[in-house]
Amino acid sequence: MASENWYKLGPVDDYKKIPLKEIKISNKLTIALSYHNGKFGAISNTCNHVGGPLGKGRLDDDGDYVVCPWHSWKFHRITGFGEPGFEEDRVPQYHLKIENNELFINLNPVTTRNKKPHPPHPLSRDNTRREGPIRIVGISTTVMDKDNPRYSTSEKLLKIALDHAKNDLKCDTLLIRLNELHFRSCEGYYSKSAKACTWPCSITQMDSSDQLDKVYEALVHWADVIVVSTPIRWGAASSLYYKMAERLNCIQNQITIQNKILIKNKVASFIITGGQDNVQDVAGHMLGFFAELGFLFPPFPFIAHSRGWSAEDMENNMIDVENSSDLKEGAKDLVRRCVEMAEILVVTDIFKRKVVLSGRKARKIEMSEKK
Template structure:
């Protein structure tokens, strides 16, 4: 077997790693415990650069964790940890006169094992539950509270009124998600490393199908025709739980960038915004900007607001006034009427003709610049 020079030993001090190119492949070199080893650089999961990963002693050996999603490989054998059958390619190393030589071909070939993702099959295959005649309305309450010390929520109460009206008048199928009752992780920013690191389904969901956002993905993307989002105003902004959810929805928008794949088609969104202090139009603008970027369509007059103004610090009276007011009941019903009229129209649209005028990977100003560490 032929060997080629890839580095000097001084370029790879003890406790370090380095990415080198061998023919048309990138290889991760490691120097740990006085031994230089080499395995394929491209993680078998999504192609992350193993040479940039963290190396630790664990599982009875020395393992590198992919910096994208944490898949692990033994840096000597290329094997995955116990319980997994993945095998990374392994290259032979020789050291001659402080020169690191590597085999031109791997001595062990990579094998990507089959992983059981059956719990996510509907998301992977995009098994939509909407039809030309379905009327599925999803309510999402983003208010945060301790349910053991439950308080009255104006935004959630208005959402309940809207869903009840939709069922009573139109026979709609409705669901309500209370984000505070879902145990879901924050977005962990994989996209900031590489666009391919942000996946569909979300890589966090793939790691843990019980993560609470899995329900949001299923109900919002696959099931709902109409999404009603209700939020209180918190310091002039939507609820922090809303933003936590929105960050995890980057996986939906990113499919446009990566694959020109629009997941949200022929769906309507509208909003309920309540608060003691006034900033309703600004919050509505933030919500509308984000939801249109996902692909949602809005009805005329797409939000209902309730506020008592800047000086309204007597929040106990806010609730009293809210409960006495006929305004919320009337306007939420009118919003539902508008949503249903809008969905009846957009269901006639040919989804094949829907185009997202968004940046794609080839539009990047640095598209012609090669990153020597990346495999993609």
């Protein structure tokens, strides 16, 4: 039984008005106070997951569990125990009492916090590069009807670049078509709190059917080089590109809130095509965005094609790309520049790691000799 250290919260009627409320008692203690079916409950305000404020969440449909506003973890509003199946995952519970129509809380918790071990998400592993040839992932962001696919100029040039990398430059290659992946849009966890935007992505952690994990795996763990292709749509990159880019915020956010850099010594480049011009603006956005993620760029990091604002005859645009030897050679040259830069970065990284390991060994020997 917890020792008694009662603190007056205030008139009972004041706390019956809101089903769930965050109450700060001191700099060290904030609780989630709830009221449902004539009974109060008080538990720690801090979620076990990444510290979300439980008191700013909601009660579930039955009114028994507090739902964290960040990532929807649930804890019983009175006992603090986790939802069924995760009961061992609990937050501290606090006793309450009513005297003279005033609500009091015992500041000494009844139970302690217990974080049930959850298996780490595969994406959360260390992203040290494994040995092997240069690895290139191409990401096509063009949108089309899967049952009735059409010719895509941007994807065509991307395939030419990947084929050249595989057959002539002896690289490992992977093509990801965003159009073939089922993934949710960014749901704005960052807007709740910077710390709510996690790595791996909050959505990826909660929804095993979300397929953007393939992109995360490729960018963070697998690839040395990425080549992103996009059509120009009303002066901008494709809608799928932006849908992906919003979900990539979880990578950049780790730099700003944890000083954790997930993208190191990786090269990015772009293929941009469209019937109407705005190449420099699209390229500028893509360069700025991927630079913020940590990618580096080769000389002349994009190729592009456009027939200008008045070119509405899109069938001729497709013919131009299909018949253009300059664009096909440009795609090959682009990936070659990427590979050359990636090779330098990989060799440099290996050398640095060897120097670090040698330094550690030397320090160990020196410490051993001193002993």
